[in-house]
Amino acid sequence: MDTLRYASPDDVETAFYEALEKGDLEAMMALWAEDDEILCIHPGGQRLSGHGQVRHGWQEIFSVMPSLSAQVGDRQSWQSALTAVRSLTETYYPADGQEPPGDVVVTHIYVRGADGWRLLARHASMAPEEDILAGDTPRTLH
């Protein structure tokens, strides 16, 4: 596979969700930084670090869920010259008509290197159905 060059964090993000939807492991791994310090935390999971563990994690996920289509929302971003942080929520709709499992809260960290922007870290966790912690964040109704 050719080495791709992402001109912005948004380009990496787009490629990330495309790889997820296609269940394309090679495309997924191509967008991570070459750094051994890459890290990925799936919802309810331990930290995976380095290309070996991160690849294995996605491989396991794609073997169970070969296509994952996420609706992304609630974006917030912070950016400097060489680093970008994107916070967002992902909503997954199961294909089989089951209830959606709830939103996933995600923090992505992108870094800019000689070969453009890449994903350095992803931390994902399940959001509560209702907001337990803060009485005043979005989602709290009545």
Added chain:
Amino acid sequence: MDTLRYASPDDVETAFYEALEKGDLEAMMALWAEDDEILCIHPGGQRLSGHGQVRHGWQEIFSVMPSLSAQVGDRQSWQSALTAVRSLTETYYPADGQEPPGDVVVTHIYVRGADGWRLLARHASMAPEEDILAGDTPRTLH
């Protein structure tokens, strides 16, 4: 309270765990970046963003748990001139002899500004009792 100046991400991290142990809300809030884009995700929680929500979140936590002593381990770090990422696990031992609730997996993002290093983001989530990904399915039993 005087504005403190942290010379390194480690200094901010030390101050963070001291504030947690003392349940000191002002000390906690003093170590975050002044940026409105600060964000904090507590285990099982929604994203809190900006000083108002982040403060409110800690206030709620400290009102229930006035002192939180975390044993920190499994550190991994990535650093550039103006940004640092620290990944670690926190283990909390309840004072009342109950079972520890399990480890918390944490991603901290620190940024360097005119007033030294500060915390830009914290994403914390519960780690599984056993490593699921190594095994393979998330929490799905029988």
